[in-house]
Amino acid sequence: MTALTEETPGIDAGETPLRYILADFFASKLAVAGLVALGAIIFIALFAPWISPQNPYDLGALDLLDGRLPPGSAAADGGITYWLGTDDQGRDMLSAIFYGLRTSLIVGALSAGFALVIGTTLGLIAAYIGGRVETLIMRLVDLQLSFPAILVALILLALLGHGVAKIILALVVVQWAYFARTVRASALVERRKEYIEAARCLALSDARIMLHHLLPNCLPPLIVVLTVQVAHAIALEATLSFLGIGLPITEPSLGLLIANGFEYMMSGKYWISLFPGVALLVAIMSINLVGDRLRDVLNPRLQR
Amino acid sequence: MTVFILRRLMQSAVVLVVMSALVFLGVFAIGNPVDILISPQADQAEIARATAALGLDKPLWEQYFVFLANALHGNLGNSFVFNEPSLTLIVQRLPATLELAFSAMVLAVVLGLPLGLYSGLRPQTALSRLIGAGSILGFSLPTFWVGIMLIMVFAVQLGWLPSTGRGATVRVLGVDLSCLTWDGIKHLVLPAINLSLSRIALVIRLAASGTREVVHMDYVKFARAKGLRPSRVILVHVLGNILIPIVTVLGLETGAVIAFSVVTETIFAWPGIGRLIISSIAVLDRPVIVAYLMMTVFLVILINLLVDILYSVLDPRVRYGEARA
Numbered sequence: 001m002t003a004l005t006e007e008t009p010g011i012d013a014g015e016t017p018l019r020y021i022l023a024d025f026f027a028s029k030l031a032v033a034g035l036v037a038l039g040a041i042i043f044i045a046l047f048a049p050w051i052s053p054q055n056p057y058d059l060g061a062l063d064l065l066d067g068r069l070p071p072g073s074a075a076a077d078g079g080i081t082y083w084l085g086t087d088d089q090g091r092d093m094l095s096a097i098f099y100g101l102r103t104s105l106i107v108g109a110l111s112a113g114f115a116l117v118i119g120t121t122l123g124l125i126a127a128y129i130g131g132r133v134e135t136l137i138m139r140l141v142d143l144q145l146s147f148p149a150i151l152v153a154l155i156l157l158a159l160l161g162h163g164v165a166k167i168i169l170a171l172v173v174v175q176w177a178y179f180a181r182t183v184r185a186s187a188l189v190e191r192r193k194e195y196i197e198a199a200r201c202l203a204l205s206d207a208r209i210m211l212h213h214l215l216p217n218c219l220p221p222l223i224v225v226l227t228v229q230v231a232h233a234i235a236l237e238a239t240l241s242f243l244g245i246g247l248p249i250t251e252p253s254l255g256l257l258i259a260n261g262f263e264y265m266m267s268g269k270y271w272i273s274l275f276p277g278v279a280l281l282v283a284i285m286s287i288n289l290v291g292d293r294l295r296d297v298l299n300p301r302l303q304r
Numbered sequence: 305m306t307v308f309i310l311r312r313l314m315q316s317a318v319v320l321v322v323m324s325a326l327v328f329l330g331v332f333a334i335g336n337p338v339d340i341l342i343s344p345q346a347d348q349a350e351i352a353r354a355t356a357a358l359g360l361d362k363p364l365w366e367q368y369f370v371f372l373a374n375a376l377h378g379n380l381g382n383s384f385v386f387n388e389p390s391l392t393l394i395v396q397r398l399p400a401t402l403e404l405a406f407s408a409m410v411l412a413v414v415l416g417l418p419l420g421l422y423s424g425l426r427p428q429t430a431l432s433r434l435i436g437a438g439s440i441l442g443f444s445l446p447t448f449w450v451g452i453m454l455i456m457v458f459a460v461q462l463g464w465l466p467s468t469g470r471g472a473t474v475r476v477l478g479v480d481l482s483c484l485t486w487d488g489i490k491h492l493v494l495p496a497i498n499l500s501l502s503r504i505a506l507v508i509r510l511a512a513s514g515t516r517e518v519v520h521m522d523y524v525k526f527a528r529a530k531g532l533r534p535s536r537v538i539l540v541h542v543l544g545n546i547l548i549p550i551v552t553v554l555g556l557e558t559g560a561v562i563a564f565s566v567v568t569e570t571i572f573a574w575p576g577i578g579r580l581i582i583s584s585i586a587v588l589d590r591p592v593i594v595a596y597l598m599m600t601v602f603l604v605i606l607i608n609l610l611v612d613i614l615y616s617v618l619d620p621r622v623r624y625g626e627a628r629a
Binding site for chain 2: 030143146147148149150151154155158231235238239242243244245255258262265266270273277280281284285288289292
């Protein structure tokens with residue numbers, strides 16, 4: 001394959017589609033800013049235990065005397081400065097936010113990832129096999145999509161109870177259908193093209209045609225949906241945790257930190273709720289900015 | 305057209321039955337209501353009597369049919385907490401939620417459509433970029449966070465608007481409405497903005513991207529070439545063609561708005577069904593959970609049906625395609 005493209009006349013080796021797309025992507029300053037912010041957030045999430053001033057969930061390290069200190073106060077024992085203040089238990093908010101980002105990002109990425117695998121598989125099967133299988137899968141997708149995400153998540157969590165695994169399960173149930181619908185739509189178009197016919201004539205196995213021929217050509221819309229869904233999963237998880245039916249208090253995500261600070265907000269102690277909220281926004285915004293630009297860049301209908 | 309509507313009605317009925325079975329099975333899996341209803345000191349005989357009285361000793365499929373028959377009679381059981389028919393509880397609170405949802409949808413169209421149309425027609429201006437960035441913001445901000453911010457700024461800091469409850473209501477045809485009194489409107493503003501924000505962003509994006517694609521179409525160029533007034537080209541040729549996806553998505557969003565009012569109602573203490581369901585989940589009030597789910601599911605299916613019919617009116621290709629299939 002690669003040998004062919006290199007020898008094809010008229011195509012400059014430096015002008016690969018990928019390079020086009022990247023150049024197009026970096027033309028938007030907003031998208032680049034989003035990418036930088038996203039990189040910073042992923043860095044924080046990955047290295048939270050090493051860069052946090054304090055382990056926010058080691059109760060021994062907390063000092064109740066430091067409770068609800070405004071941003072910039074020094075700890076009573078003179079150890080560290082609480083740049084973003086402390087919560088009611090004397091927990092350093094900066095550290096709590098770092099750990100919360102880690103939890104939120106992990107939950108968002110895992111659930112969107114699982115949903116991607118399940119949805120893509122079902123969508124490919126529906127488009128490739130067709131017939132009754134397709135009808136069944138797409139009816140399921142329609143059924144799933146006709147019900148609001150928060151309703152489905154609410155019900156599942158009411159049934160299953162608290163826990164990281166359970167919220168990931170609920171988010172996967174909410175999200176798989178978006179991937180299935182996206183993949184099927186583009187696979188239906190691709191399936192009729194000559195290269196699939198050629199692959200069939202070579203008597204390749206169905207699985208091989210689906211994974212090696214059909215799937216790579218359905219990727220652009222999938223990437224866009226994936227970024228949107230990761231952001232969506234993070235927001236939904238935060239919402240559910242805020243409502244008190246998401247993650248348990250032992251694994252606090254940003255949503256729970258915000259809920260925890262909500263009651264103090266009325267009395268002017270804004271930082272307990274505000275800063276986790278800002279972190280949540282930056283996380284969701286940066287992913288959406290990147291996804292939004294990718295959608296424009298990868299959409300052939302808008303190509304200049 | 306009649307055939308199309310009949311087909312859709314049949315499909316909706318099937319979905320409703322399937323969903324009722326799923327809801328029944330799902331809720332059946334949450335705890336045992338006897339444990340909650342009966343005192344821990346009760347002996348085996350009393351528990352058996354209570355189980356029989358509630359019909360929980362029958363096989364699951366029989367319980368489902370009893371449930372279905374009762375549901376068709378409008379009886380979804382009494383709330384364990386309020387000791388009132390759960391459907392009555394839902395219906396009492398439904399107008400508040402519907403009023404909130406409807407206000408949010410109106411805001412979304414009134415604000416979103418002109419902004420989206422503008423940024424689609426003039427994508428390069430500074431205002432369009434601002435609208436675009438704003439719509440990403442509207443999408444990204446989680447509803448609960450916006451709600452907290454609105455309360456923080458407008459209720460706590462500025463003190464302009466109240467942050468909890470519905471305010472004074474007026475009874476119209478047996479339904480209490482907030483939007484007819486000044487006090488009620490003041491109470492409605494913040495929750496309605498909160499709930500509509502992501503829908504405003506959605507309408508802006510749909511309208512903008514639709515416009516950007518449609519203005520390059522031949523029929524728009526032709527309409528311009530014919531010398532039609534720009535306002536007529538925009539209002540008839542462009543708007544008419546971008547409306548189809550917007551109506552569809554907005555219609556489908558109505559269900560989501562009703563469901564998402566759970567969040568807004570919790571934050572603003574709005575006395576609708578969303579607040580009821582959150583407190584019912586907390587105390588495992590099974591009949592209310594079932595009634596809420598069935599009511600919401602029914603509303604969502606009804607809305608989807610209406611949207612489909614509207615869609616086929618707006619786009620004749622849909623109903624002809626259906627009829628041939």
